[in-house]
Ligand SMILES: NC(=O)C1=CN([C@@H]2O[C@H](COP(=O)(O)OP(=O)(O)OC[C@H]3O[C@@H](n4cnc5c(N)ncnc54)[C@H](OP(=O)(O)O)[C@@H]3O)[C@@H](O)[C@H]2O)C=CC1
Ligand SMILES: CC(=O)C(=O)O
């Protein structure tokens with residue numbers, strides 16, 4: 185049991201008459217009566233009982249404090265007499281949440297709960313994952329970021345802006361938890377498919393880390409969300425008087441690189457070699473460079489490039505059971521040649537290369553990408569960004585997606601453009617005209633940016649499509665048959681992947697670990713799932729899935745000599761399960 189100490193001392197302001205008896209600036213009730221200009225020191229020493237215990241989200245249990253706990257921890261009178269339990273509280277909260285018609289209000293209620301009673305928040309999220317994932321994660325987290333300024337109550341996570349340049353190590357030390365194992369960091373420039381949301385992007389690291397705990401079992405106290413604020417180019421935010429971030433254009437070039445470098449060095453200095461840093465929702469002109477620069481010196485992982493690649497590869501491996509053939513027999517076409525598109529393309533090429541012993545340059549030839557200017561082809565090579573160049577195959581220029589589909593005749597169409605409604609009726613009909621079972625993934629988030637809806641995909645393909653999307657869609661009825669769309673989202677991968685790295689004390693991420701994670705996820709798809717046309721298992725079993733992913737990632741890490749936790753546990757699945765955080769209340773007596 186944590187013990188109790190409070191200290192409400194106030195420091196005197198030497199130049200003010202209201203200073204009493206050389207002590208603080210107290211009024212007759214012992215409360216602070218300092219004027220606006222007086223200096224007072226906000227002394228508090230951590231307290232874990234009585235009134236403060238009820239306001240400590242990590243330990244608060246609300247009405248579930250037992251009679252004995254109420255006596256032992258000075259809670260008498262601070263709570264109404266009824267004694268509840270976690271199950272009943274969960275039932276009540278789910279009932280309350282379902283009363284909100286506006287999904288954003290559910291998001292806000294969940295955030296309030298997280299700040300009030302952390303264990304109950306995670307219990308709710310774990311036990312009702314399919315219902316609550318769309319609230320704390322995509323799509324609603326996207327809306328929350330867009331409206332962050334107006335729904336902002338208390339700061340979550342750590343904000344590091346250009347103002348903190350030269351002091352980042354000190355800022356990290358302000359965070360109350362010391363044993364951090366995973367950081368999710370964004371600079372807010374490419375928040376889902378919603379663009380530059382600046383400092384308001386904080387909703388993303390907060391949401392991702394909630395999933396690290398709920399889906400992957402990493403302790404909440406070991407998770408640190410960070411937003412790096414280098415300004416924003418979003419004019420709407422810049423002219424918004426309530427915008428919470430730096431009101432300036434984004435820093436670029438050396439200024440940006442120096443701040444990021446200071447951050448990366450400070451993180452390692454403060455938390456050590458094995459701290460996992462997940463880059464999230466950086467724009468691609470920084471994302472690839474940051475990953476390349478730090479992957480040899482830090483334990484880093486870019487979720488949009490690598491996590492997405494791993495989840496899509498898993499879906500493709502699983503889909504082979506439905507469409508037949510090997511990956512090498514398929515032809516892939518992407519709409520979107522950025523982080524997600526080229527990241528997935530590269531992992532598919534790597535997997536085929538490993539399976540067939542063909543060189544990567546060969547296996548890449550079955551994969552085609554379309555960007556905002558059309559098909560990526562060799563005649564465009566000189567003007568292409570470096571990450572697109574390996575995909576510039578010999579072909580005449582093609583401007584429109586529909587023409588590219590007709591020319592390439594892909595068996596698999598993947599949307600990673602961030603632009604909604606781009607898989608038109610004609611595109612989907614074309615896919616269905618030369619594929620018995622076209623495989624279509626509309627990965628862009630949130631729902632508004634999805635390349636097509638599940639209903640469109642099933643209807644326009646005459647019910648033949650195998651479909652999954654980045655944000656969830658409800659089941660669709662088409663000609664008397666119910667189709668259940670899957671969710672192709674990196675949320676299947678990063679929590680288990682991160683757990684695998686952490687529990688094995690891995691020091692660097694290797695691409696083979698991504699392949700291992702894909703195979704582990706694909707292996708979790710059951711016959712029953714396949715019968716419904718699903719290529720991903722349901723999220724309801726995600727903790728078990730994460731344990732299997734973690735085990736395979738850790739096994740690969742041991743095999744590669746990158747794991748520092750020795751000796752290697754024999755049963756890695758059991759070990760992963762034993763490492764997982766449980767949100768069940770603790771007994772404080
Ligand atoms: N489901 C999941 O798990 C994940 C989904 N995503 C989603 O994928 C989307 C893209 O993310 P990311 O790859 O990081 O973004 P990037 O900005 O790196 O890439 C976007 C790509 O789309 C292209 N593009 C933009 N508009 C069009 C258009 N109208 N027609 C054709 N191509 C277009 C861009 O072209 P150009 O290069 O010419 O500008 C660029 O190549 C986002 O919506 C994100 O939410 C991302 C990660 C994971
Ligand atoms: C899912 C995710 O990481 C994205 O849309 O950016």
Ligand SMILES: [Mg+2]
Nearest residue numbers: 464465487488
């Ligand atoms: Mg992302």
